[in-house]
Amino acid sequence: MTVNTQPAPQRPDPRAFGLPVVEQADIPAELRDLVARVHTLIDVVANTGADTDTLAEAAATIEDVTARLDVARRQIGTMVRRELDDGTAEHGTITNIVAGDTNPAAPPLFLQPTAEGVRGEVTLGTLYQGPPGLVHGGWIAALLDQAVGTASSLATSPGLTAKLEVDYRRPTPLFNPLEITAEVRRTERRKVFVTGRIRVNGEITAEANAIMVRVEIPA
């Protein structure tokens, strides 16, 4: 067993694996605006009590808009390169369901490096509801998976989640800021042992212990 005290190694460039890379700063403001509006639309549709005429009219309008937008799709695996607060950069899939810049279904959760690992904040509405007024347990796991994956990637190199064990300690409420943190505990060959936490008002509501396995990068 070794404790990871080494500086982060050179991270691989996704282009070397045939994956296109988009600079986060180059995502057009118009696309960001569209993503935000569709995010709101999904929430409104999920909760609407509009009359049937309005629903039918909206469905036709959205069908038309969908056809206009469904052109020149991005390659699967398209990555976005984001500059981080500490001056480093990370790559993530642009449609990542938790953090993807262009995914209207993503909350989105943006994580930044800290002295310990990573940290981010997000507030979830009813799109992410499980029990009444509470965040769905699968989404709690998804947020924690993203956090442990990002912490591991930034501290070492990109990997896949081999194991994610979640302790649901307290109900995690909707409409409250969730503080999400993760830190690498230790590394062992390609395995990276990471802990992630969700806090509400400073109280831990969920905690995950994960094993990330770093992907082998051909020389």
Ligand SMILES: CCCCCCCC(=O)SCCNC(=O)CCNC(=O)[C@H](O)C(C)(C)COP(=O)(O)OP(=O)(O)OC[C@H]1O[C@@H](n2cnc3c(N)ncnc32)[C@H](O)[C@@H]1OP(=O)(O)O
């Ligand atoms: C920055 C972006 C953040 C994104 C966050 C989101 C992360 C994700 O959601 S990833 C998607 C979900 N995960 C997956 O789909 C992974 C599916 N599993 C796999 O592909 C493989 O099992 C994989 C890659 C984890 C390991 O396979 P492989 O590369 O062949 O490694 P392998 O040689 O079997 O094992 C390497 C080490 O890990 C250990 N290991 C592998 N699987 C497990 C497991 N489930 N539990 C515990 N240990 C494991 C092995 O015992 C071995 O340990 P040791 O070094 O002591 O011998």
